[in-house]
Amino acid sequence: MEPMTATVRWLLGRRALSLGLCGGAAGLDREIDCALTSELPAPHEWLSGGELLLTTGLRLPDTAEGRHRYVRALDRTGIAGLGFAVGMGFDEVPADLIAAAEEVGLPLFAVPLQVPFSAIARTVLDRLAEQRYDQFVRASRTQPTMTRAIVNGGTAGVVRALGDAIGQTVLLYDDGGHLITARPSHPPADVIATADAILGRERGSSSGVSITADSAVTVQRISVGRSTFGHLVVVGVTPPSDLERVLVGHATSLLTLEHAKPRQVAAEQARVHAELLDLAASGTVTPAMARLLDRAAGRDGRVRVVLYVFATDDDAEQGAEHLTAHLEEQWRAVFVRTDGREVSALVHGDDGVGFLDGLRGWFRTPGPDGVRVRGGLGPAVAVTEIAASARGARVAAGTAPDGELVDLDTERSVLAIGGVRSGLQGAYAPRLGPLLDAEHADLLTTLRAYLQANGQWEAASRAVGIHRHTLRQRVDRIERLLGIDLADARTRAELLLILLAN
The missing domain is CATH 3.30.70 (Alpha-Beta Plaits)
Known part of the structure; x- marks a missing residue:
């Protein structure tokens, strides 16, 4: 289920408000985080982005150039849209205001005289409340899934569950900055490079969000007290939403518990x-x-x-x-x-x-x-x-x-090679049968050491821990029991391969 959002497109779809788009259709999917009214000549100085600004145009600049500057400043601030009341100071939305909004892609819509600004603000507030409740429900459903993931899949399971829940790249690093696991399993090289660079700068902090030209990177430290175990890194196109921050925090807690379990x-x-x-x-x-x-x-x-x-x-x-x-x-x-x-x-x-x-x-x-x-x-x-x-x-x-x-x-x-190894294993009992009973266990150990030492008496005797004269006596017994001559290099090579394969 797609998360519900309060966008300008959604607001214009509320038929009861009778709002009409005038320009800036390219920005209809901008998200609204609040609605407010301002008649200031430079309202952008008091805004931070995401606002739906409502105005009657009471102190709107008189010139076309001034109105273009007015719209461009609002757009640079990052507001969601501009609602302009008609039927009071203006019978219609000024054409130069529409042209400026169209130029920068800032949604500009007309508010009929009979529609109070408070009705628009209340509609937005209700939608935001529904959105928060929807996020709460989604978090309450996802968190148990992530908890089960740590039981069944360990740290990799949590990373997979978090990546699936938020639809972003999730990377888990150890304290040395080495990538442990990721979702997807093989992220693009440029994504890993971006995460590595941000992590190198942010490793000392407990958490933070860094914005690059094409991504937002969230770094969350996994630690208990002064002991740091690693870092959880989330790479997405936009900064994490409230829901995503909750889920990242939950994943971090699970990973901490997993690594520092009693x-x-x-x-x-x-x-x-x-x-x-x-x-x-x-x-x-x-x-x-x-x-x-x-x-x-x-x-x-x-x-x-x-x-x-x-x-x-x-x-x-x-x-x-x-x-x-x-x-x-x-x-x-x-x-x-x-x-x-x-x-x-x-x-x-x-x-x-x-x-x-x-x-x-x-x-x-x-x-x-x-x-x-x-x-x-x-x-x-x-x-x-x-x-x-x-x-x-x-x-x-x-x-x-x-x-x-x-x-x-x-x-x-x-x-x-499986076939070669199987053949050598099949030759084990036929070739070494007389040495395989418990009585001759020391002879089998001696044979292995002698062959691995390439027939060198001193090296073989040290490996077995016996005197070289004792070693010679054992090698003589092995030759008699197996009916072979260990002075022959081919015989030694065959027996060594058989021993190594078993």
Whole structure:
């Protein structure tokens, strides 16, 4: 439903008033915010724009040039229209006044003698009251929709709901000025450039509206006390209306609550999200689950699984905390799961290794007590296909040396090709069967380290944590059990690919 407005066109349509347009039809859609009477020779000095000015012409300039200046000054002020009473000082609206109004596009209409100015003012006031009530009703209907959006869609859901409600571009930035989400999903580059420029100037203020040559940009800070989490930016053709300001304020409140939710609520939400990720990684995604998992998707609607493998369970717990904090700082929905030494999470489908660079310094802590971890990124998929991305992340992590996060898709690895990976996985049991029982678990670990070290005894023994003589004894046992010669480079390459794919 279109919002009701008080325009000059609407006012002239009130048949009971018998108002007749004389000139300035180009401005009939100007909005009226009040109606008043003035007989001042220069009324523009006391106006601020949006007024419907009513006059009898008692002190109208005598010359044509003076009347042109009179109309031009009113137009520059931004009034909605000019009503001229006929039958008192003038029997008809002066022709030079009509010509001036037509020239600048200022609506000029005749008011019959029998129609009092108060009737026009009352009609406008009634319309404005209806408009305010209509805005109140629309706000009362839209606010619950936005509240439900934060529950079902997180921050991106609120941004979508606000953009749909006000019909303008809505952008959410983190405190560093990075775009988190938007409605529409991919705003034009010039709109983003305008928002970025305004945000750069207005970041220190709590809120404000900036007018450019072709847009109005509203910036609303999202903060609690002295802590700022980000900024909500609305870009439209005109400044926000009262209704739009109410809805922007409501969205800001919801985003603040979402980002600064009580610790207990955040912990419960994290637990539920971890269970959802666990189910999705195993291949179970119901429609209800998909709606919640969509909160982790990027603007392309896709997600990727990132998997980290730590040396110890304690390191994994700390790694999960760092990963959670990193996602929260970026206004991301947190789907993080810990399983022993493994930590997995959902990131946007268009995220790469660079998005997780903020964690590298912690992962690469030097020294004997440093954190040992390797990681992998799975392919970008729809939330219903998270299991496939989880499998890809595990393969990528298997190829990574300590301290590195591997993205097989960007590295164009053959392991990223589904058919190749399936074939290698099918060869796992036939080629490595004798090492797959629990009795020989240490031999499987030794084989992987030896192959990844390219047959270098010193590097392999350090990776496993055993003496090189012990390593030689284990390699001999592996060769006897599998009936192979690990001195052969092709054999080593085949076995390494099989291990990496599983």
